[in-house]
Amino acid sequence: MSGILILVIIVVVIGLVIAGMYNGLVQLRVRADSAWSDIDIQLKRRHDLIPNLVETVKGYAAHEKGTFENVAKFRSAAMAAPPDNPEARAQAEGQLTMALRGLLMVAEQYPQLQASEQFKSLQNSLSELEDAIQNSRRYYNAVVRDLNTRIQSFPTNIIAGMFAFQQRQFFEITDAAERAVPGVKF
Numbered sequence: 001m002s003g004i005l006i007l008v009i010i011v012v013v014i015g016l017v018i019a020g021m022y023n024g025l026v027q028l029r030v031r032a033d034s035a036w037s038d039i040d041i042q043l044k045r046r047h048d049l050i051p052n053l054v055e056t057v058k059g060y061a062a063h064e065k066g067t068f069e070n071v072a073k074f075r076s077a078a079m080a081a082p083p084d085n086p087e088a089r090a091q092a093e094g095q096l097t098m099a100l101r102g103l104l105m106v107a108e109q110y111p112q113l114q115a116s117e118q119f120k121s122l123q124n125s126l127s128e129l130e131d132a133i134q135n136s137r138r139y140y141n142a143v144v145r146d147l148n149t150r151i152q153s154f155p156t157n158i159i160a161g162m163f164a165f166q167q168r169q170f171f172e173i174t175d176a177a178e179r180a181v182p183g184v185k186f
Helices: 002-060 065-080 086-108 111-115 117-152 156-162
Strands: none
Touching: 002 065, 002 086, 002 111, 002 117, 002 156, 065 086, 086 111, 086 117, 111 117, 117 156
């Protein structure tokens, strides 16, 4: 009888360990989904702010048509990037950042624009959004790192394989020039 009891205890302990590993993987997957949602929200706020910024600059620098077209084109591309593909999304957002940098460089050439309260407010909002995006990206990448590490580590990798847990891509910018936050100067 004691042999059966020991066997039952071993099976229960193994079951609890497996359940703990599974629950840990689920928790990290949910945190990764939540973190990605935070990035998506910040990027949406950024996309919504850009037309206001463009219109404000356009009023002062109407002859900079190419710059405005680039911002519009890259904004559309960023909004159309697959929401579940961090690599494609990061590339599209990097191109948008470069276009915004060009827009802000145009704005620097117009002192009246620099003095405009509306423009200052939009620049501050953009700067705050860039910081929020950077913080959201940092948190998402930390959660993805933890999830990917668990998925690859023994013995959790066995549980991850059994329940089809997949590694996630990091949300990172590959071009060094795109890594810089657009400058906001007054």
